[in-house]
Amino acid sequence: SDSMSNNEFYYDDANGPSLKQVADEMCRAIDIGAAVLPKPLLTLDVDESDESQEQTRYAAVLQREFNAVVVEHHLKWAPLCHSLPGPLVDETPSDRLGRYDFHHADQIVDWCLERNIKVKGHVLVWHVTTPSFLEEMEPEQVRSQLKRHIFTTVGHFRGRIQVWDVVNEALAPDGSLAENVFYRKLGPSYIEDSFRWAHEADPDAILLYNDNKVEGIGSSNSSKSEGFYQLLADLVAKGVPVHGCGMQAHFNAAGTGRQRMPTPRMIKQQIRRLGNLGLKVSLSEMDVRVSKLPPEVRGTAQRQIYHDVLAAALTEPAFDGVWLWGFTDRHTWVTHFYYDDEPLVFDEDYNRKEAFYGMRDALASLTPGGTVGDGVLLNSDIDDNGNPWGYEWMQPEPEIVETLENIGDARPDWEQD
Secondary structure: OHHHHOOHHHOOHHHOOOHHHHHHHOOOOOEEEEEEOHHHHHOOOOOOOOOOOOOOHHHHHHHHHOOEEEEOOOOOHHHHHOOOOOOOOOOOOOOOOOOOOOHHHHHHHHHHHHOOOEEEEEEEEOHHHOOHHHHHOOHHHHHHHHHHHHHHHHHHOOOOOOEEEEEEOOEOOOOOEOOOHHHHHHOOOHHHHHHHHHHHHOOOOEEEEEEOOOOOOOOOOHHHHHHHHHHHHHHHHOOOOOOEEEEOOEEEOOOOHHHOOOOHHHHHHHHHHHHOOOOEEEEEEEEEEOOOOOHHHHHHHHHHHHHHHHHHHOOOOOEEEEEEOOOEOOOOHHHHHOOOOOOOOEOOOOOEOHHHHHHHHHHHOOOOOOOOOOOOOOOOOEOOOOOEOOOOOOOOOOOOOOOOOOOOOOOOHHHOO
């Protein structure tokens, strides 16, 4: 096709179709998304010195493989008007209140729209990336600044960004509401208020609630999964304009205790009950850390997780997309927030990994001639031979079991490991 003519050099025809091409054949529309950063998208890397090159490898692979993009960092409140691009001249430090810089986000959004790639905005209300000056404000001022932030950001992209993560990670690990800056200043109503304001700012936008460790019923995080469901059920019952939800799916293949990932059956059941509320459900920030596993099983584990989780999710009609948090191991948040790892489906040189083929096979399960579920355990966690799901790589639980004593804990997940 014409879209590939510019980057045939990177098109590994021997290995078959792209994720996007498989998605085009699927029996219903599924978002195949990736979180994107502006610098690797638009700036040649150190090993890309060829002046004649029309676009970066990052851009070429992204355009070839994905039909959707989420802005990874540059739409969060603090980066927009606090920490990036930095203090204004002659004002050091500047609180930059109300001074927005959409330059980098606009670059990503425009690049996507020129290529018919859907864009999701991330994220309007997340306490971790909120300007610190909110702490000093009175509740009424916090409320007016939050409302203005939502109107400013959603309004700027109205008609360009079709989907927004409105509120992110409002739950503590035990499923209660996290006692973050918004909760302390405004009480629990900040969540529904944020959705109503976002809906007012763009009545056509799809609005989502997003959280982590909520992917499975009966998992090691069952209290948080339950809290996620209850929060959304309450919002729906109140008539709040929430249209769907994202379950982040940041998985650690070697995890035990709270870090143990749910099985495909657990994930399918969670998607089903959320779908019964009338919501669309996506896996919204998927990556699979494997560096804590023995080296010989890392590839197997990563391929199985990408394949089985996605194939199980696709059996539920409410499931409408899988978004990866990045797509190449060259650019992953895991390296900065956790440790060195290879959690994505393309390696550091943009080659397709085993995990890529696992993901593509799962997508193919909903194409003509495919088998729904693609052989994944959907009704049990034990196979016909008596082996539990993931037995080839899943790590045993330690002797000492941790207890859950984190009611209202608002720390981000990487600080709770």
